Amino acid sequence: MKPVYFSNLSYVLLNKTNLVTPGGNVSCSVRSRTTARGLPGLSVKSAEIFIGIKVLTPYITIKRGESGVIRLQPTVPIGCFPKNSNCQLSLNLIRSNKYFSQGIVLLETTNCGATIHTENSTAVLEIAVVVEEDNGRAMMAKTFDAVFRTDLYLFHAFWSEYTLPVIKIHVNDVRVPNGVCTAYSGVYMMTFDQRPYKIQSAGDFIMYKHTEYQIQVQIRIRTCHHGSPYCIWGVAVQAGRDVFVIDKTMGMVDFSVCSDSVLDVRREGTTTYRIYTPIGTRIDVSMAVSHLTVKIYPSVRDMEKSEGLCGTLISDCTDDFRMGNNAYFHSLDTAKTCNAIVFQDYNFKPRVFSNSWIGSHVPGAVNLFNLSSNLTSLQPWRNDLRRCHCDAPGGKLQREINCTSGMVSTHRRIERSEIKISTCRNHNISGEDRFKRNTTLNKIKRDLYHHTKKKNED
Incomplete structure (x- = not known):
C-alpha cells in the first residue's frame, strides 16, 4: 500500500490506488510541526488494523451427519456511493466442480453464502454448512476446504471478487456396523x-x-x-x-x-x-x-x-x-x-x-x-434439512442456487448405471415426460404380471 499524504487530519481518502484490495493491515503515522515551515517532530504510529473480512473459524470439526457453523466478520463498513445510501455485498461459497460427490455445501439457505448489509456491515456472519456425502455407509474421515468470495462489483471495485483465506473443515467419521x-x-x-x-x-x-x-x-x-x-x-x-x-x-x-x-x-x-x-x-x-x-x-x-x-x-x-x-x-x-x-x-x-x-x-x-x-x-x-450450493464452473459463479433434500449425492448411483425408473413428480408433467414415465411403468407392470402368471401356472 502506498502512503497517503494529507494536511487535513479530519479526512483521508483511501482510493483504489492507495488500498487496492481488502485482506491487508492498515496503520497511520503522524508527525507534527510547531510552525508551517518548522522541522517535523517524532513520528507516532498507530496499531495495525485488518481491513477486510476476518475468518473467525479458520478450522472447524463436524461430526458426520451433523452440521457446523462458519463465523466471519467484516472489520470495516462496506461503504456505499453516494454516502449514506443502502447497498449490500454477497459473500459466496465457491464450488468449482458441479459433479463432485463429496464436499462442503450450505444448510437450508436462500443465497449462495451470506449477505453483508450496509446498516450492520460489521456484524458477525454465521453460515451453517454440512458435508455432502457420496455414500451413506462408507467411511469418510476427511478434511475439506471451504472458499468464500464476493461477487464481481463494477460499482465497488474495492470489494469486487475478494477471496477469503481457505477454511479447513474436518469430518469426524462415525463407523456404521456392517449389518443389513x-x-x-x-x-x-x-x-x-x-x-x-x-x-x-x-x-x-x-x-x-x-x-x-x-x-x-x-x-x-x-x-x-x-x-x-x-x-x-x-x-x-x-x-x-x-x-x-x-x-x-x-x-x-x-x-x-x-x-x-x-x-x-x-x-x-x-x-x-x-x-x-x-x-x-x-x-x-x-x-x-x-x-x-x-x-x-x-x-x-x-x-x-x-x-x-x-x-x-x-x-x-x-x-x-x-x-x-x-x-x-x-x-x-x-x-x-x-x-x-x-x-x-x-x-x-x-x-x-x-x-x-x-x-x-x-x-x-x-x-x-x-x-x-x-x-x-x-x-x-423437513425443509430445514435441505442442502444448497451455487456452482462456479471455471471459477465463475452462477447465481442460480440448487437445493436438494437428499443428504447423499446421487453421483455414485449414476456411475453404477442404475436406471432411474420412477420420478416423483406430481406437478407440471409434460406430455413427453408423462409418456416416457407411463411406458416404463407399463413395462414394469407387464414384468410383474408375467412373474405372477408363471407362478400360477406352476
Missing part, C-alpha cells in the same frame, strides 16, 4: 445387528422406522401358494409425503403418494429395485416368481435411531426386540449376545414381538399399502 436388515421367503428375518428369527403370521408389518425422520418401510406378508407357509408379497417405502409401493397382490409398482419428491427409485437389472431415502438409507427389493426379498442397508443417520422388525442399529443383539408399544419382549433367546448366535436361532419364532409390529397394532401407525383415507396423516419432509 433382511426379510426373505419363509419368512426369515435378520436384524441390523444380525440377530436371526422367523415370522409365522400374515399382516402388513413395519419392518423399519426411523425415530427422528419421517421414514419407514412396511412389508406385506401373506400365505404362499406352495412351498413355505408365508411369503413377502409387497413392500412400501415412505419418506415424508412420498410412498413407493411394490405389491404383487395388486400388480403395482409405482408411487401411491408423491408430494415431496425426496425418494429416489432406481432399477438394477430386470427384477431388482433400489430405493434411496434422503438420509442415505438404501432399500433393495428383489422380485422372484413367488415372493420378494427385502434388504435394508442403513446409513450413518440410522445409528441408534431405528425400530421395527429390524431392531435398533447399535451392534447389540440383546436390544433388538423392542415391540411396537415400546415394551421389550424378553425370553432366554432374546438375551443372547450377537457372538452367541447359532444355526438353531434361525428358527426362533418370537410371535409376540413380530405381531406387535403389525401396523394395526402400533399406536398411530398408518398402513402404507392403503392410504386412501389417511393421506393427511403423512407429515411433509
Whole structure:
C-alpha cells in the first residue's frame, strides 16, 4: 500500500490506488510541526488494523451427519456511493466442480453464502454448512476446504471478487456396523445387528422406522401358494409425503403418494429395485416368481435411531426386540449376545414381538399399502434439512442456487448405471415426460404380471 499524504487530519481518502484490495493491515503515522515551515517532530504510529473480512473459524470439526457453523466478520463498513445510501455485498461459497460427490455445501439457505448489509456491515456472519456425502455407509474421515468470495462489483471495485483465506473443515467419521436388515421367503428375518428369527403370521408389518425422520418401510406378508407357509408379497417405502409401493397382490409398482419428491427409485437389472431415502438409507427389493426379498442397508443417520422388525442399529443383539408399544419382549433367546448366535436361532419364532409390529397394532401407525383415507396423516419432509450450493464452473459463479433434500449425492448411483425408473413428480408433467414415465411403468407392470402368471401356472 502506498502512503497517503494529507494536511487535513479530519479526512483521508483511501482510493483504489492507495488500498487496492481488502485482506491487508492498515496503520497511520503522524508527525507534527510547531510552525508551517518548522522541522517535523517524532513520528507516532498507530496499531495495525485488518481491513477486510476476518475468518473467525479458520478450522472447524463436524461430526458426520451433523452440521457446523462458519463465523466471519467484516472489520470495516462496506461503504456505499453516494454516502449514506443502502447497498449490500454477497459473500459466496465457491464450488468449482458441479459433479463432485463429496464436499462442503450450505444448510437450508436462500443465497449462495451470506449477505453483508450496509446498516450492520460489521456484524458477525454465521453460515451453517454440512458435508455432502457420496455414500451413506462408507467411511469418510476427511478434511475439506471451504472458499468464500464476493461477487464481481463494477460499482465497488474495492470489494469486487475478494477471496477469503481457505477454511479447513474436518469430518469426524462415525463407523456404521456392517449389518443389513433382511426379510426373505419363509419368512426369515435378520436384524441390523444380525440377530436371526422367523415370522409365522400374515399382516402388513413395519419392518423399519426411523425415530427422528419421517421414514419407514412396511412389508406385506401373506400365505404362499406352495412351498413355505408365508411369503413377502409387497413392500412400501415412505419418506415424508412420498410412498413407493411394490405389491404383487395388486400388480403395482409405482408411487401411491408423491408430494415431496425426496425418494429416489432406481432399477438394477430386470427384477431388482433400489430405493434411496434422503438420509442415505438404501432399500433393495428383489422380485422372484413367488415372493420378494427385502434388504435394508442403513446409513450413518440410522445409528441408534431405528425400530421395527429390524431392531435398533447399535451392534447389540440383546436390544433388538423392542415391540411396537415400546415394551421389550424378553425370553432366554432374546438375551443372547450377537457372538452367541447359532444355526438353531434361525428358527426362533418370537410371535409376540413380530405381531406387535403389525401396523394395526402400533399406536398411530398408518398402513402404507392403503392410504386412501389417511393421506393427511403423512407429515411433509423437513425443509430445514435441505442442502444448497451455487456452482462456479471455471471459477465463475452462477447465481442460480440448487437445493436438494437428499443428504447423499446421487453421483455414485449414476456411475453404477442404475436406471432411474420412477420420478416423483406430481406437478407440471409434460406430455413427453408423462409418456416416457407411463411406458416404463407399463413395462414394469407387464414384468410383474408375467412373474405372477408363471407362478400360477406352476
